[in-house]
Amino acid sequence: MWEVIPDLMMWVALLGLVGLVGAFMTRLVLCGPADRRRQRLLDLHNSNHQLPQLTSGVERIRTDLAQARRITSS
Numbered sequence: 001m002w003e004v005i006p007d008l009m010m011w012v013a014l015l016g017l018v019g020l021v022g023a024f025m026t027r028l029v030l031c032g033p034a035d036r037r038r039q040r041l042l043d044l045h046n047s048n049h050q051l052p053q054l055t056s057g058v059e060r061i062r063t064d065l066a067q068a069r070r071i072t073s074s
Helices: 004-031 034-073
Strands: none
Touching: 004 034
């Protein structure tokens, strides 16, 4: 019974290593290398600064569109 435990521990460690390599490769494929991730984070940060202006622009367009619909339906 006790002689099985080292073999079991070896297989668990091997599966863990395979999982670690798989997770690393998945992250690399989905997110790209570190430079690309850094650039995407910078772009996301910059887009958060532009969000208020974009939101106010969308609201202004919706208001203008509603006004145009009221004018054309009268």
